[in-house]
Amino acid sequence: MATAEQIKALLKSHADHDEQRFYSIALQVAAKEARKGHHKLASDIKATVERSQKSANNLSIAPAKPTPLVQQPKGDLKGLLELTHSAARKNDLVLSDEVEERLNQVLLEQRQKSRLAEYGLTPRRKLLFTGSPGTGKTLSAAVLASELKLPLYTIVLDNLITRYMGETAAKLRLIFDHIQQTRAVYLFDEFDAIGTQRGATNDVGEIRRVLNSFLLFVEQDASESIILAATNHPELLDKALYRRFDDIIQFQKPGEAQIRQLIENRLSAFDTEALAWQEITQAATGLSSADITRACEDAAKEAVLYQDAKITTGLITKAVHRRQNGKF
CATH class of the missing domain: 1.10.8.60 (Helicase, Ruva Protein; domain 3)
Incomplete structure (x- = not known):
């Protein structure tokens, strides 16, 4: 019969409404039984899975997704923002207890923002994620968007930063205008590209102007969107950035x-x-x-x-x- 791990995986995939994973594990159980010579049981499991898949296809059942609120950005914003409707779930995250607790606090405050407002309080929504590559920063952004049923916009830094004086800051203003108009999760990944310390030996004038613009825009922002900045190199960030964020969460290996x-x-x-x-x-x-x-x-x-x-x-x-x- 199925191992304890397979049974747990079946239950987990059912609870997560992940039908494809459920069917895949069930077929693996069938294959294992067939190798043991339990051909009748294996055949029954396989037939049940096939009937269920056929029924789901006929009813056009698809995995639940957040309802799309907007389309891909057009016009001047095209190429600056990349829209994703995240299907990531909290169960996909494996984090330290401290990071998990702080992310849960963000979710709780966002879900209870009306209650907080009754007492003149606002939820955390400007967050800085720091930590080594591959520690879950980007996935956590996707999970926050999915859990709050919001679209996820990733800022495309390659198209944001240009060599022409003032152009990058103008593009940044367009992004913050969109943040104000459309509630979503906005991810500035590899944030050190624009958040580098002013006065550094490799300081470029245009990047310094961009940082000054970002500091101004993020401080003035009073939208309901969630702004996330993620970096693998927090030591490179300008110190003035830290006080602009509601929370700084450090991800560990x-x-x-x-x-x-x-x-x-x-x-x-x-x-x-x-x-x-x-x-x-x-x-x-x-x-x-x-x-x-x-x-x-x-x-x-x-x-x-x-x-x-x-x-x-x-x-x-x-x-x-x-x-x-x-x-x-």
Whole structure:
């Protein structure tokens, strides 16, 4: 029968309304039973899944998505903002207790903003995310948008920053006008590109003007949108930026508990009960969440293609070591 991990994965995918994942795990259970010689049971499971998929297709059932509020930006904003209707969920995040608590506080305040307003209070909505690459900053932005049923706009810095005097600041004004008019989550990723310290040895006049404009715009902004800035290099940011944000959240590389949770989540379709977790977590220490997830995917592919879909400690640690050594 299905392993404990597969049962948990089935329940989780059902609770998340993730039909495709539910069907995939059910078919893996069927395949496992067939290999054991339980052909009648395997056939019944497969037939049930196929009937359910056919019924869903006939009814045109699709995964729930936030209702699109707006279309892709046009005119002068085209190329400056990239619109995404995020389907990310809180369960997709594996974070430290502190970061998770602070993100939950942002969600709570946003959902209770009317109650806060009765006492002259406003919810957190200007946030700075800092931390190493792959630690969950961008995914957290997507989750905030999804949980609040808001569109996610990512500012395209390549098109924002130009070499012509005043042009970048003018584009930045267009973006903040949109922030005022359209409630959404706005992500300034790789924010150090425009937030670099004024007076730095490599300071460029246009970038300094852009930073001054950003400081002014973000301070004056009184919209209901959520403004997120994310950077891998907080040490490069101008100190004046910090007091413009309601909260500064530092993302860390996962510890042992988070490493195990990441691996169990990504390999939920496999039997992981016999894995040597101490060996695996020690091997993965120092990797980012993104690298651990990719290592799991590498191990899973090798298990499916060469090991009869049996995941082992050796497969995972081999994939992890490749990521540690940059050989993938």
